[in-house]
Amino acid sequence: MKISDIGEFGLIDRIGRTASRNAKGAPIGIGDDAAALVLSPSSTLLATTDMLIEGVHFDLETTDLRSLGWKAAAVNLSDIAAMGGVPRFCLTALGIPPSLSVEDISEFYRGVNACLRKFGTVLVGGDTCASKQGFVITVTVLGEAARKKIVTRSGARPGDMIFVTGSLGDSAAGLELLSSGSGVRGQGSGKTRNSGTRRLIEKHLRPVPRVNEGGKLSAAGIASAMIDVSDGLSSDLGHLCRLGGVGAEVFARRIPLSKELRSAKGLKKTPVEYALSGGEDYELLFTVPPGRIKKLKALPLVATEIGVITIDRSMRLIDELGQGSPLRAAGYDHFRSGRRRGPVR
Amino acid sequence: MKISDIGEFGLIDRIGRTASRNAKGAPIGIGDDAAALVLSPSSTLLATTDMLIEGVHFDLETTDLRSLGWKAAAVNLSDIAAMGGVPRFCLTALGIPPSLSVEDISEFYRGVNACLRKFGTVLVGGDTCASKQGFVITVTVLGEAARKKIVTRSGARPGDMIFVTGSLGDSAAGLELLSSGSGVRGQGSGKTRNSGTRRLIEKHLRPVPRVNEGGKLSAAGIASAMIDVSDGLSSDLGHLCRLGGVGAEVFARRIPLSKELRSAKGLKKTPVEYALSGGEDYELLFTVPPGRIKKLKALPLVATEIGVITIDRSMRLIDELGQGSPLRAAGYDHFRSGRRRGPVR
Numbered sequence: 180m181k182i183s184d185i186g187e188f189g190l191i192d193r194i195g196r197t198a199s200r201n202a203k204g205a206p207i208g209i210g211d212d213a214a215a216l217v218l219s220p221s222s223t224l225l226a227t228t229d230m231l232i233e234g235v236h237f238d239l240e241t242t243d244l245r246s247l248g249w250k251a252a253a254v255n256l257s258d259i260a261a262m263g264g265v266p267r268f269c270l271t272a273l274g275i276p277p278s279l280s281v282e283d284i285s286e287f288y289r290g291v292n293a294c295l296r297k298f299g300t301v302l303v304g305g306d307t308c309a310s311k312q313g314f315v316i317t318v319t320v321l322g323e324a325a326r327k328k329i330v331t332r333s334g335a336r337p338g339d340m341i342f343v344t345g346s347l348g349d350s351a352a353g354l355e356l357l358s359s360g361s362g363v364r365g366q367g368s369g370k371t372r373n374s375g376t377r378r379l380i381e382k383h384l385r386p387v388p389r390v391n392e393g394g395k396l397s398a399a400g401i402a403s404a405m406i407d408v409s410d411g412l413s414s415d416l417g418h419l420c421r422l423g424g425v426g427a428e429v430f431a432r433r434i435p436l437s438k439e440l441r442s443a444k445g446l447k448k449t450p451v452e453y454a455l456s457g458g459e460d461y462e463l464l465f466t467v468p469p470g471r472i473k474k475l476k477a478l479p480l481v482a483t484e485i486g487v488i489t490i491d492r493s494m495r496l497i498d499e500l501g502q503g504s505p506l507r508a509a510g511y512d513h514f515r516s517g518r519r520r521g522p523v524r
Numbered sequence: 525m526k527i528s529d530i531g532e533f534g535l536i537d538r539i540g541r542t543a544s545r546n547a548k549g550a551p552i553g554i555g556d557d558a559a560a561l562v563l564s565p566s567s568t569l570l571a572t573t574d575m576l577i578e579g580v581h582f583d584l585e586t587t588d589l590r591s592l593g594w595k596a597a598a599v600n601l602s603d604i605a606a607m608g609g610v611p612r613f614c615l616t617a618l619g620i621p622p623s624l625s626v627e628d629i630s631e632f633y634r635g636v637n638a639c640l641r642k643f644g645t646v647l648v649g650g651d652t653c654a655s656k657q658g659f660v661i662t663v664t665v666l667g668e669a670a671r672k673k674i675v676t677r678s679g680a681r682p683g684d685m686i687f688v689t690g691s692l693g694d695s696a697a698g699l700e701l702l703s704s705g706s707g708v709r710g711q712g713s714g715k716t717r718n719s720g721t722r723r724l725i726e727k728h729l730r731p732v733p734r735v736n737e738g739g740k741l742s743a744a745g746i747a748s749a750m751i752d753v754s755d756g757l758s759s760d761l762g763h764l765c766r767l768g769g770v771g772a773e774v775f776a777r778r779i780p781l782s783k784e785l786r787s788a789k790g791l792k793k794t795p796v797e798y799a800l801s802g803g804e805d806y807e808l809l810f811t812v813p814p815g816r817i818k819k820l821k822a823l824p825l826v827a828t829e830i831g832v833i834t835i836d837r838s839m840r841l842i843d844e845l846g847q848g849s850p851l852r853a854a855g856y857d858h859f860r861s862g863r864r865r866g867p868v869r
Contacts, residue, residue, distance in 0.1 A: 186860040206568075210767070211677050212606035212751060213572035213667070220565060223551075227558035228573075228664055229651050230617035236653065261557035272575035272662045275859075306574050306662075308581065309858040317617045317651075317662035319573055322558070332556050406557060422555070513654040514620075515531040 180281040190284065190307055194271075197288045202301035204267060214304035216268050222323035227258035233276075233313030235513075241357045244283050246384040248290025251318045254409065256298050257388035257461040259322035261407040263330040263397025266300040266322040266390060273317075274310030291318075298390045328397045330465070335404040335423035337490040339466035342475070342482040344392050346437040347412055348450055351457025353383030355446060375439035386461040392480050393463055401475050402465040411456040415464055416494060417508035423466075426493045429486035429506060455496075456509035525626040535629065535652055539616075542633045547646035549612060559649035561613050567668040572603035578621075578658030580858075586702045589628050591729040593635025596663045599754065601643050602733035602806040604667035606752040608675040608742025611645040611667040611735060618662075619655030636663075643735045673742045675810070680749040680768035682835040684811035687820070687827040689737050691782040692757055693795055696802025698728030700791060720784035731806040737825050738808055746820050747810040756801040760809055761839060762853035768811075771838045774831035774851060800841075801854035 182190055195209040204217045218224060231237060231251055242250070252269060259266040271291065275284065288302075295302060300320065357380050360372065372380070389407070396402045404423055408415045412434070420427050436450045446453075454460075466488055467475055475482070486497075494506040527535055540554040549562045563569060576582060576596055587595070597614060604611040616636065620629065633647075640647060645665065702725050705717065717725070734752070741747045749768055753760045757779070765772050781795045791798075799805075811833055812820050820827070831842075839851040 182859040187857045190859065206671075207674070207676055212603040213570040213609065213665075215607065215669075215671075215674050216569040216571060217671070218563070218569055224561040224563055224569065224666070225558040226561060226613065226615055226649065226664070226666060228615045228617045228649070228662065230619055230653055230660065230662055232619050232653065232655055232660065234656055235619070258557040262560065264558065268571065270571055270573045270664065272573045274575055274577050274580070274660065304571065304573070307858065308575055308577065310577055311579055312657035315575065315577065315619065315660050317573065317575055317664075319571070319615065319662075319664045320558075321569070321571060321666075324560075326551075326560075326562070329552070329560050331552055512532045513652065514527040514535065 182275060182281055182284070185281060187307060190281065193281065193285065194288055197285070197292055202303070205301055205303045209304055214268065214270065216303060216321065218267070218323050223326045223329060225259050225262050225264040225322040225324055226319065227255050228317060228319040229255055231316040233315065241354070242384055244286040245290035248287040249294040249385045251316050252291045252294035253386050253388045253461065255318045255320035256294065256300065256390055257407040257409070259320055260388050260390040260393030261405050261463060262324060263328055263393050263405065264322040264324035265394060266298055266320050268303045268321040269295055269300050270303060270319040271305040271316070273307050274315035275307060276310045276313055279314060298388065324397060328400070330397055330402045330405040332404055332406050332419055333422040335419050335425050335466040335488045336468065337425055337488055339403050339468050339488040340472060340484050341416070341427060341429065341464070341466055341486040341488060342484050343408065343435060343462050343464050344389050344482050345462040346435040346440065347408060347460050347462060348440050348453030348457050349379050349382040349437050350386060350459040351453045352440050352443055352446055353379035356380060356443065357383060359445065375442055378439045379443060383459065386459065388461055389463045395478055395480055396465060399474055399478060401467055401471050403468055405463055405465040408460045408462045408464050409458055411458040411509060412464065413455045413506055414508040419464065419466065420492065420494055424492065426489040426491045427486055428489055428495045428497055428503065430497045432499050433483060433485045435483040527620065527626055527629070530626060532652060535626065538626065538630065539633055542630070542637055547648070550646055550648045554649055559613065559615065561648060561666065563668050568671045568674060570604050570607050570609040570667040570669060571664065572600050573662060573664040574600055576661040578660065586699070587729055589631040590635035593632040594639040594730045596661050597636045597639035598731050598733045598806065600663045600665035601639065601645065601735055602752040602754070604665055605733050605735040605738030606750050606808060607669060608673055608738050608750065609667040609669035610739060611643055611665050613648045613666040614640055614645055615648060615664040616650040616661070618652050619660035620652060621655045621658055624659060643733065669742060673745070675742055675747045675750040677749055677751050677763055678767040680764050680770050680811040680833045681813065682770055682833055684748050684813050684833040685817060685829050686761070686772060686774065686811055686831040686833060687829050688753065688780060688807050688809045689734050689827050690807040691780040691785065692753060692805050692807060693785050693798030693802050694724050694727040694782050695731060695804040696798045697785050697788055697791055698724035701725055701788065702728060704790065720787055723784045724788060728804065731804065733806055734808045740823055740825055741810060744819055744823060746812055746816050748813055750808055750810040753805045753807045753809050754803055756803040756854060757809065758800045758839070758851055759853040764809065764811065765837065765839055769837065771834040771836045772831055773834055773840045773842055773848065775842045777844050778828060778830045780828040
């Protein structure tokens with residue numbers, strides 16, 4: 180069905196029906212001038228927004244619309260997780276090109292809502308408009324945290340240990356395999372791919388934001404600084420170092436790599452290279468003062484110690500022989516490089 | 525200066541410097557994973573987001589970047605005003621094409637911040653990325669209101685009087701004059717235009733959101749329903765009627781028209797037509813039960829009574845002879861019509 184058949188308000192009604200009715204904390208529902216939202220008393224509001232543009236952040240050849248919706252929500256939930264907060268509410272603003280149908284937009288929102296529901300978050304409002312050139316998506320997520328439990332990027336101190344959840348590099352490797360295999364609908368798609376390849380691609384298309392892990396770290400008061408790995412380990416660790424006024428040593432062989440990444444065939448780079456500069460993993464990178472390591476080990480949480488914060492402001496990568504080399508932030512810069520990422524960064 | 529000279533993080537640093545430092549309620553400042561914001565205890569959070577796309581909502585031939593920034597903020601502040609809320613915080617997500625320079629983006633933020641400052645609102649975060657096709661802007665504004673003071677679109681009841689602040693139609697007429705006069709930098713621009721034309725254009729380029737008026741109406745508990753006039757009187761009154769399950773009679777000669785609109789030369793439509801379907805006025809349209817009219821008259825607030833809410837669900841326009849004709853919502857639909865508005869709707 181063409182969107183022009185139902186018009187702007189018909190489309191908004193449909194989107195509204197996909198969202199939870201009478202959601203807790205959203206008393207007036209979708210469709211007014213603004214969403215009205217109730218937070219827990221005394222909590223601090225967390226707010227994050229991300230814009231995704233077709234041809235820049237994603238390509239409809241290498242993602243399906245449901246995965247795109249999931250990922251658009253996930254990358255914002257990940258930002259709330261990286262503050263140690265609980266995501267609560269979501270607003271979406273879409274610029275929709277003529278090439279997308281009502282069903283396409285419904286598929287997109289199935290993905291958005293699946294991700295939101297998994298993490299107790301509700302769609303409460305937004306905006307839809309026509310786009311002439313491509314699909315443009317802005318997702319805003321609002322969350323909350325107790326003021327003293329918020330974990331910023333700037334708290335790392337010399338001697339703190341550096342940890343990361345999950346494994347790194349899978350997403351970038353997944354994108355490469357997806358692109359070289361003729362995309363989501365191409366010949367190399369679906370069941371003809373082996374399970375390891377499919378898992379790397381899945382990690383790229385539908386990353387799982389570490390909301391639960393961020394919440395545990397925040398509640399237990401363990402992390403001194405935290406960020407989500409969206410641009411690659413080197414770039415995001417660079418942010419922690421810059422904002423904390425510190426440096427870091429990272430032990431290359433401790434960087435967590437999945438068995439799927441280590442055994443993947445046909446990749447152009449080494450697994451560690453994807454981990455350092457690939458990005459889009461949406462794992463949590465955090466620092467822990469030595470006195471809190473015992474508390475961390477007691478948590479039900481999978482995280483790997485990969486290095487240590489130093490007083491010297493540079494970042495160094497330590498190889499298996501103990502030799503150090505400068506580690507430079509090699510993540511994506513939207514304006515400096517000609518590189519393009521997809522489906523979403 | 526090219527944005528590629530300073531890169532994504534250089535640009536974010538510059539934007540951050542234009543925002544207020546240590547803003548009240550925003551303890552950690554710009555540059556973390558999410559903004560952390562403190563609301564008044566017991567208030568309800570209001571959230572609204574709008575996407576503006578170059579070539580759809582605005583045209584850089586008919587606006588300058590500072591006005592565009594002002595308007596991008598204003599249209600969102602207007603949504604908070606229409607709920608009777610107090611705007612507090614703003615997030616911006618920009619997709620920036622290669623054609624815009626660092627100075628252009630600085631100009632845009634001068635406009636954003638000028639509008640935000642005027643209404644006690646602070647820029648607290650956002651996102652910047654590259655766009656290949658045109659300038660894309662998503663502004664999110666967060667505000668607050670006491671739960672019982674929020675004015676929704678759905679509360680109009682038969683017998684309520686219909687009021688509107690300010691005057692209607694100026695913005696659409698201003699756009700037409702702007703477009704026919706070769707745009708903001710064209711030959712017909714600046715001081716060669718007469719003061720009436722300049723005032724209509726100004727109303728189009730830099731609308732003043734009715735934050736103060738919305739706050740007064742909400743605090744005094746006067747309005748039963750409220751919306752801002754973004755799509756034209758007929759369309760926005762249509763929303764109030766549809767959501768309230770009511771109809772309306774509007775008296776054509778009571779619709780407030782500015783002397784500049786009434787005396788403007790060279791327009792293609794009548795002043796009332798601009799008021800009914802022009803849009804982008806960002807005045808407040810609200811309904812008041814008869815028992816509260818006295819309280820309204822006591823307020824220091826300029827508003828004109830234009831009609832009455834009826835039990836019959838249709839909308840009618842009553843002419844000078846008392847003859848009624850159907851009033852159909854004639855506002856902009858992004859997906860149904862081929863019409864284009866600018867600079868912003």
